[in-house]
Amino acid sequence: MKQLMKGNEAMAEAAVMAGCRYYFGYPITPQNEVPEYMSWRLPQVGGVYKQAESELASVNMLFGAGAAGGRAMTSSSGLGISLMQEGISHICACEVPAVILNVARGGPAIGSIQPGQADYYQMTRGGGTGDYHMIVYTPGNLQEACDLIQLAFDKADQYRNAVAVYVDGCIGQLMESVEIQPRTPDPKYQDKPWAATGWDGKSRPKARFTSVFMDAAKCEAHNDHLQEKYRIIRETETRLQCVDTEDADIVLVAYGTTARICTSAKRMAEKAGIRVGIVRPITVWPFPYRQVQEACAHAKAVLCVEMSAGQMLDDVKIALNGTKPSYLYYRLGGMMPAAKDICREIVRLNEEVR
Amino acid sequence: MAVIYQKSAYLNDVKRHYCPGCSHGIAHKIVGEVLEEMGLLEKTIMVAPVGCSGLLYDYSNTDGIHALHGRAPAVATGVKAVHPDKIVYAYQGDGDLISIGTGETVSAAARGENITVIFANNSIFGMTGGQMAGTTLVGEKTSTCRDGRNPQVDGYPVGVCEMLAPLQGAKYIARASLHDVPHILKAKQMIRTAFEYQLNNRGYSLVELLCACPTNLKMSPTDACRWVGEEMTKTFPLGVFKEE
Numbered sequence: 001m002k003q004l005m006k007g008n009e010a011m012a013e014a015a016v017m018a019g020c021r022y023y024f025g026y027p028i029t030p031q032n033e034v035p036e037y038m039s040w041r042l043p044q045v046g047g048v049y050k051q052a053e054s055e056l057a058s059v060n061m062l063f064g065a066g067a068a069g070g071r072a073m074t075s076s077s078g079l080g081i082s083l084m085q086e087g088i089s090h091i092c093a094c095e096v097p098a099v100i101l102n103v104a105r106g107g108p109a110i111g112s113i114q115p116g117q118a119d120y121y122q123m124t125r126g127g128g129t130g131d132y133h134m135i136v137y138t139p140g141n142l143q144e145a146c147d148l149i150q151l152a153f154d155k156a157d158q159y160r161n162a163v164a165v166y167v168d169g170c171i172g173q174l175m176e177s178v179e180i181q182p183r184t185p186d187p188k189y190q191d192k193p194w195a196a197t198g199w200d201g202k203s204r205p206k207a208r209f210t211s212v213f214m215d216a217a218k219c220e221a222h223n224d225h226l227q228e229k230y231r232i233i234r235e236t237e238t239r240l241q242c243v244d245t246e247d248a249d250i251v252l253v254a255y256g257t258t259a260r261i262c263t264s265a266k267r268m269a270e271k272a273g274i275r276v277g278i279v280r281p282i283t284v285w286p287f288p289y290r291q292v293q294e295a296c297a298h299a300k301a302v303l304c305v306e307m308s309a310g311q312m313l314d315d316v317k318i319a320l321n322g323t324k325p326s327y328l329y330y331r332l333g334g335m336m337p338a339a340k341d342i343c344r345e346i347v348r349l350n351e352e353v354r
Numbered sequence: 355m356a357v358i359y360q361k362s363a364y365l366n367d368v369k370r371h372y373c374p375g376c377s378h379g380i381a382h383k384i385v386g387e388v389l390e391e392m393g394l395l396e397k398t399i400m401v402a403p404v405g406c407s408g409l410l411y412d413y414s415n416t417d418g419i420h421a422l423h424g425r426a427p428a429v430a431t432g433v434k435a436v437h438p439d440k441i442v443y444a445y446q447g448d449g450d451l452i453s454i455g456t457g458e459t460v461s462a463a464a465r466g467e468n469i470t471v472i473f474a475n476n477s478i479f480g481m482t483g484g485q486m487a488g489t490t491l492v493g494e495k496t497s498t499c500r501d502g503r504n505p506q507v508d509g510y511p512v513g514v515c516e517m518l519a520p521l522q523g524a525k526y527i528a529r530a531s532l533h534d535v536p537h538i539l540k541a542k543q544m545i546r547t548a549f550e551y552q553l554n555n556r557g558y559s560l561v562e563l564l565c566a567c568p569t570n571l572k573m574s575p576t577d578a579c580r581w582v583g584e585e586m587t588k589t590f591p592l593g594v595f596k597e598e
Contacts, residue, residue, distance in 0.1 A: 060458070067429075072436075206415070
């Protein structure tokens with residue numbers, strides 16, 4: 001059944017319907033409806049809501065719940081996610097499943113409370129120490145956000161790793177029509193013999209979670225193990241959507257609400273006779289490098305559109321590897337790009353590369 | 355021949371890395387004895403800190419989770435949310451609990467989390483080589499206050515029990531010392547009471563243990579224990595601060 005729901009509440013309900021039973025969070029705009037919703041909803045299904053004293057605490061509560069075998073999540077916005085970075089690195093190093101929702105606002109630092117995408121580096125590169133990664137989903141609308149947050153729990157269990165859903169504040173704050181289905185946790189990963197549940201000394205190995213290795217060679221071996229996991233994720237978990245890229249002269253690369261605005265810009269530019277395609281990464285880590293290069297094979301130019309100053313452009317350039325000229329159009333600080341401005345950029349670019 | 359003494363089943367045979375005269379071994383021993391005597395070993399999930407006792411999960415026959423520096427109460431909160439029927443305890447030193455972890459400590463106590471914290475206070479950062487801690491005594495010499503802690507420059511040590519006891523969520527707060535056998539036996543009794551509080555869902559419990567760090571105090575183990583008994587207890591008086 002389709003319902004009209006506010007983004008943050010819908011994403012919270014989607015998590016509950018995917019079996020999330022533990023939520024830890026701290027208020028920050030524009031994601032406050034997530035903890036508010038979880039605070040009354042989780043007790044209804046036998047779950048636990050904890051309001052943490054900080055995002056430092058939230059992420060470490062999340063770590064504890066995940067290590068204990070619970071299906072758990074936290075949510076925040078950019079600068080709260082900043083405080084979580086050490087914890088995310090630790091979660092990935094200790095191989096604990098965890099789901100993290102970032103409803104992003106304008107930065108840097110406190111920035112604004114309007115929608116932003118300037119946490120791209122933070123989400124894809126991370127601010128924690130060492131060679132770790134999160135899978136990062138970038139849904140383009142609320143329905144996809146609900147579907148991906150449900151998938152995120154299974155992927156977190158499958159890879160025993162942090163999985164993030166990274167939306168701009170627009171998706172969190174807009175009301176849209178969504179259908180939230182119950183999603184049964186993937187049974188392949190629900191047996192968790194590694195979890196800390198109390199040890200009887202015989203029926204399984206002792207549960208042990210640490211990111212410390214006093215012996216550098218053992219630390220390297222652990223890193224090699226993690227890198228092998230990330231290699232498999234890179235090979236199997238990239239997602240993107242390509243629209244009309246086969247014969248496009250100008251290909252736009254954009255994610256989230258920006259990609260939605262690009263759809264309008266595309267229509268406008270097509271009226272002016274320009275063939276426009278859109279590549280929309282749905283995972284930004286792993287970034288679909290090969291697929292983006294293939295999708296741009298016919299293009300005369302590639303225009304990256306972001307609510308950040310070229311953060312994703314770095315990945316687009318890696319994808320293109322010098323095969324195509326790439327350009328950037330962006331708005332910052334919580335200001336969203338307008339379709340007519342993107343269209344103007346497309347027209348200008350089309351003249352330039354003709 | 356009858357066995358009259360053996361180490362707790364809580365402890366395994368992994369070689370410890372502790373210095374001679376360090377109190378952590380005694381603390382682990384009595385925590386283990388209490389858990390074993392109460393029949394709780396198989397129900398226990400332990401959260402270890404960053405610091406000298408950071409490898410505790412390798413020494414104990416319990417499930418173990420290593421928390422980041424200062425975050426053990428938050429990690430224990432997450433574990434307890436999933437397993438309210440299990441015994442969840444955090445073992446923390448003074449660098450971990452008070453210097454970097456004050457926020458998590460005060461907040462977990464204020465929420466009345468039904469967890470137990472064993473707080474090993476040796477007045478100094480041990481693992482990093484003897485720097486001033488949140489509990490370093492006035493006048494105590496460390497590698498970052500070479501002439502002794504000067505309140506005009508370095509401020510004052512924090513009494514953790516005194517700070518936590520007024521919080522409504524804190525239910526059992528006590529301080530013991532490990533400098534001699536009679537005090538070790540008292541400490542063990544307090545640890546037992548703390549775990550009984552958790553077992554009976556009575557809320558947050560913490561037992562502070564005054565510990566000796568001979569290496570960083572630059573004393574013999576005997577002198578370090580004497581210093582704990584004679585000097586540390588002046589700043590950190592022993593006793594039960596809250597029991598409700």
